[in-house]
Amino acid sequence: xxxxxxxxxxxxxxxxxxxxxxxxxxxxxxxxxxxxxxxxxxxxxxxxxxxxxxxxxxxxxxxxxxxxxxxxxxxxxx
Amino acid sequence: xxxxxxxxxxxxxxxxxxxxxxxxxxxxxxxxxxxxxxxxxxxxxxxxxxxxxxxxxxxxxxxxxxxxxxxxxxxxxxxxxxxxxxxxxxxxxxxxxxxxxxxxxxxxxxxxxxxxxxxxxxxxxxxxxxxxxxxxxxxxxxxxxxxxxxxxxxxxxxxxxxxxxxxxxxxxxxxxxxxxxxxxxxxxxxxxxxxxxxxxxxxxxxxxxxxxxxxxxxxxxxxxxxxxxxxxxxxxxxxxxxxxxxxxxxxxxxxxxxxxxxxxxxxxxxxxxxxxxxxxxxxxxxxxxxxxxxxxxxxxxxxxxxxxxxxxxxxxxxxxxxxxxxxxxxxxxxxxxxxxxxxxxxxxxxxxxxxxxxxxxxxxxxxxxxxxxxxxxxxxxxxxxxxxxxxxxxxxxxxxxxxxxxxxxxxxxxxxxxxxxxxxxxxxxxxxxxxxxxxxxxxxxxxxxxxxxxxxxxxxxxxxxxxxxxxxxxxxxxxxxxxxxxxxxxxxxxxxxxxxxxxxxxxxxxxxxxxxxxxxxxxxxxxxxxxxxxxxxxxxxxxxxxxxxxxxxxxxxxxxxxxxxxxxxxxxxxxxxxxxxxxxxxxxxxxxxxxxxxxxxxxxxxxxxxxxxxxxxx
Numbered sequence: 001x002x003x004x005x006x007x008x009x010x011x012x013x014x015x016x017x018x019x020x021x022x023x024x025x026x027x028x029x030x031x032x033x034x035x036x037x038x039x040x041x042x043x044x045x046x047x048x049x050x051x052x053x054x055x056x057x058x059x060x061x062x063x064x065x066x067x068x069x070x071x072x073x074x075x076x077x078x
Numbered sequence: 079x080x081x082x083x084x085x086x087x088x089x090x091x092x093x094x095x096x097x098x099x100x101x102x103x104x105x106x107x108x109x110x111x112x113x114x115x116x117x118x119x120x121x122x123x124x125x126x127x128x129x130x131x132x133x134x135x136x137x138x139x140x141x142x143x144x145x146x147x148x149x150x151x152x153x154x155x156x157x158x159x160x161x162x163x164x165x166x167x168x169x170x171x172x173x174x175x176x177x178x179x180x181x182x183x184x185x186x187x188x189x190x191x192x193x194x195x196x197x198x199x200x201x202x203x204x205x206x207x208x209x210x211x212x213x214x215x216x217x218x219x220x221x222x223x224x225x226x227x228x229x230x231x232x233x234x235x236x237x238x239x240x241x242x243x244x245x246x247x248x249x250x251x252x253x254x255x256x257x258x259x260x261x262x263x264x265x266x267x268x269x270x271x272x273x274x275x276x277x278x279x280x281x282x283x284x285x286x287x288x289x290x291x292x293x294x295x296x297x298x299x300x301x302x303x304x305x306x307x308x309x310x311x312x313x314x315x316x317x318x319x320x321x322x323x324x325x326x327x328x329x330x331x332x333x334x335x336x337x338x339x340x341x342x343x344x345x346x347x348x349x350x351x352x353x354x355x356x357x358x359x360x361x362x363x364x365x366x367x368x369x370x371x372x373x374x375x376x377x378x379x380x381x382x383x384x385x386x387x388x389x390x391x392x393x394x395x396x397x398x399x400x401x402x403x404x405x406x407x408x409x410x411x412x413x414x415x416x417x418x419x420x421x422x423x424x425x426x427x428x429x430x431x432x433x434x435x436x437x438x439x440x441x442x443x444x445x446x447x448x449x450x451x452x453x454x455x456x457x458x459x460x461x462x463x464x465x466x467x468x469x470x471x472x473x474x475x476x477x478x479x480x481x482x483x484x485x486x487x488x489x490x491x492x493x494x495x496x497x498x499x500x501x502x503x504x505x506x507x508x509x510x511x512x513x514x515x516x517x518x519x520x521x522x523x524x525x526x527x528x529x530x531x532x533x534x535x536x537x538x539x540x541x542x543x544x545x546x547x548x549x550x551x552x553x554x555x556x557x558x559x560x561x562x563x564x565x566x567x568x569x570x571x572x573x574x575x576x577x578x579x580x581x582x583x584x585x586x587x588x589x590x591x592x593x594x595x596x597x598x599x600x601x602x603x604x605x606x607x608x609x610x611x612x613x614x615x616x617x618x619x620x621x622x623x624x625x626x627x628x629x630x631x632x633x634x635x636x637x638x639x640x641x642x643x644x645x646x647x648x649x650x651x652x653x654x655x656x657x658x659x660x661x662x663x664x665x666x667x668x669x670x671x672x673x674x675x676x677x678x679x680x681x682x683x684x685x686x687x688x689x690x691x692x693x694x695x696x
Contacts, residue, residue: 031618036627038324038555042355045325061173061201 005051005070005077012046025067033066043069051077081242082265086272086309087116087152088229095286096312100144101333103322108145112309115148116229122153122193123232125221129213131190133158133237136248138189138211139296140164140180140198143319146218147295148305150193155246156229158236162187162248162260163296167201175625177204179258184209186258187248187514191216242266248514249298251408251558260514261408270507271411272306274479278419279307279341279371287370290316290339292323292330292348297556299343299376302412327352328360331391335364343373343404345556346380349387350590367395371419375404376556378544378585378592379473381425398422405475405542409529411508415484415542417476426543427469433545434654437499439536442469470587474541482506485528486537496537501548503528550649552583554592554626561649567623568598568616573608575599580639582653595630596620597652597661602636609633632656635663 006025013019017039029035035043044055047069053076063069080086090096091113098115100108131137137154139161141147147163154161164183167176184192184205191213194202199217206215233239240246246265250258279287289308293300308315316337323330331352334342349372374384388398399420406413417423432440478484485493486500494500505528512520523530532549535542552559564581568574578599583592598616600609617628638661640651655661 030621030625034617034621034627036621037625038351039627041321041324045321056197061167 001077002070002074005073006066008050009047009066009069009073012043012050016042016046023066025065025070027066028064029066029069030064047073053077080269080310082240082244083152083246083268083272083306083309084155084239084265086269086306087112087119087155090309090312091116093312095288095314096308097314098145098148098308099314099316099337101316101318101322101329103326103329105329105332105336107316107337110145110148112312115145115152118145118149119152119156120229120232121223122149122218122221123156123236125218125223126153126157126159126191127232127235128222129191129216131157131159131213134244135159135190136162136187138162138164138184138187138192140166140192140194140202141295142166142195142198142321143295143317144195146195150218151247151295154193155240156232156236158240159190160245160248162189163301164250165294165296166195166198173201175623176201177208180205181208183250183258183260184211186250186260193218193221240265242269245511247301249296249301249408259516259519262511262514263411263508264511267411267508267510268302268306270481271302271413272310274481274508275303275307275413276310277480278416279311281311285340286313287311287340288314288316288338289341290318290330290334290337291342292318292320293343293556294320297376298406298408298412299345299373299556303343303373323348324351326355326360328356331356331361331366331394332364334369335366335394338368340368340370341373342369342371343375345376346374346383347377347555347591349374350380350383353383353386353390353590361391361394365395366391366400367397369396369400371402372396372400373402373404373416375406375413375475377553379403379475380585380590381471381473382588383590384423384473403473403475405533405544407531407533409510409523409531410482410504410506411510413479414482414504414506414531415476415478417474417541423473424541425471425473426538427471428543430468430470433470433499434658439497439499439538439543439545472543472545474538474543476542477540478504478542479506484537484542486535494536496539499534499536499545502531502533502535502542502544504531505529546584546650548650552581552592552594552626554583554594559624559626563624564594564596564620564626567619568596571612571615571619573601573604573612574616575601575636578636578639578647580647580649580652582649582656584653584657593629594626595632595653595656596628597632597634597639597656599634599636599639632661634661638663 010023013023051073053073059072091111097111137159139150151161189211191211192206192215194215196217199215202215242265245262246268247263249261251261289304291300291304295301304315316333316339318329318333384401388401399422401423403417403423404413405415427442429440429442432438483505485503487493487503488500509529533544534546534548535544550561552561561581565579568579569576580597583594585592612633613631616631620628640648642648
């Protein structure tokens with residue numbers, strides 16, 4: 001399940017953020033994926049669209065890495 | 079004739095279509111009439127007065143786009159206090175940057191209390207603990223209740239309505255952690271700006287103007303440009319949260335079409351985002367023919383984006399005459415010039431060398447050019463295919479609004495004739511009172527009724543063309559940033575020379591928006607490993623500290639960046655040299671240079687000759 005979510009997020013990153021190359025759980029959104037605030041917003045929105053979940057401010061404050069995002073989505077889908 | 083923003087609120091709500099329409103992510107709309115906004119504001123005002131807030135106290139507001147923002151904003155005004163809208167946190171991470179920025183802003187405006195959305199409040203703990211506003215941080219529900227909230231009671235408790243020279247609001251001109259500039263605007267200034275804008279959309283011939291906006295409510299174009307004219311005209315304002323627009327820009331265009339909005343502003347970035355992120359399928363059934371004024375301001379206007387936007391969305395009824403480049407700044411409350419409404423915007427091609435070196439605007443094509451001609455983004459007009467090399471296209475931002483005057487001046491402050499490039503000063507009825515708590519900054523900026531905009535430009539046929547900025551300011555996506563916060567982010571990185579970085583942004587020809595560049599000198603003692611890691615480290619550090627992604631980064635030899643005689647780095651000169659491809663290191667230590675240095679003493683020269691012979695160089 002976590003792998004599916006990671007793959008889904010990788011597709012979102014490719015399609016909407018132009019991210020090329022592999023995406024791993026330990027990558028940090030800001031430092032490693034180089035996402036500025038507009039792109040962070042885009043990522044959050046497109047992840048919500050793809051997985052049909054709603055993230056909340058409390059979830060988001062804790063999200064630093066791709067793995068954190070995967071875990072948050074996994075909890076929402078459970 | 080209303081004299082204060084409070085007057086607008088107290089008389090609004092008489093017309094059935096006067097109010098706010100909030101559109102959510104499911105495109106469902108919630109309607110709140112101005113009368114209800116007033117009732118809610120009165121309750122907040124009574125609560126603020128009950129909590130101990132009073133005349134002139136600063137009330138910081140941290141709310142997403144929603145009715146609570148309006149209740150809090152107008153509630154503060156009705157209580158005789160001064161509202162200070164601040165940024166809510168953005169999505170995903172960025173909390174540290176947000177906390178430090180908010181702390182600085184709370185201190186800069188000397189806030190008595192922070193009113194916040196319940197969800198936002200828990201992120202404010204650290205900032206509130208550091209800035210320590212006397213009444214702390216509260217949600218609207220935390221305010222004392224039970225006080226009768228009749229407008230006469232509230233006005234009496236507040237010591238009467240505000241005078242026109244009292245402050246109506248404080249807005250921050252740059253969202254910076256280093257030196258936030260708190261622009262203090264009086265009721266007189268805000269009312270003057272509101273009347274001017276409302277005059278641009280007077281209802282006539284059965285046309286009732288209404289506005290749609292996704293702009294943040296802590297931004298001058300969103301608050302002063304959209305909210306107050308709608309309130310003054312007792313008209314409709316359709317609002318989308320800015321984060322919703324960024325996530326799905328099509329919702330903006332769909333809202334314009336669905337609700338028949340005639341006015342909708344955005345910075346260049348908004349138009350550019352629509353070009354890249356709106357799919358044709360999302361535009362099905364959308365009719366944009368109602369859109370009369372697509373105002374484009376708050377950041378430099380890219381001619382290619384204007385053209386591409388007009389061409390792309392013409393299919394859905396967008397009139398090419400709708401696109402309206404404008405110019406303004408928060409120090410002038412908002413707008414200073416508008417290009418002609420209901421007419422295609424104008425641009426011209428100017429000799430690049432003449433602009434930069436002689437500071438003269440010399441046209442290289444006859445007459446004004448219609449910026450909407452049938453050309454793609456960045457295309458040159460027919461017959462001018464070879465122009466872009468030596469010519470630069472600049473869009474007119476129009477003529478001064480009623481009551482405003484423009485003056486282009488040389489560095490000594492003398493007025494220049496039309497066609498000469500200089501520093502733009504403006505005078506008008508809505509200039510700020512001061513930068514709060516910064517008398518030196520105020521004295522530098524406001525002189526004898528004139529405001530130094532720090533922007534560079536020229537006048538031609540009474541219209542303003544902007545060529546760049548003299549002040550050190552980064553403008554990205556409609557928001558101002560101080561270069562210092564970007565430069566300081568890389569200060570302590572291994573391999574970087576401390577205090578030797580310069581951040582600049584500018585609008586390159588044919589680009590869709592401003593680009594951000596950072597120039598960093600490397601340390602003399604940098605190891606090869608440090609140098610190899612430096613570019614990535616710089617990008618990371620800037621993102622982490624400011625949320626901004628660098629478009630260009632150059633690591634330079636020590637001593638490359640231009641400095642003043644006192645050793646201060648010169649940002650605008652750095653940019654000029656970079657654009658001229660003349661940003662080169664000081665002459666390196668070559669044999670020739672060694673020879674020159676050595677030749678200064680005969681002994682040294684002899685040694686140098688000897689050394690060269692030994693190395694087999696002669």
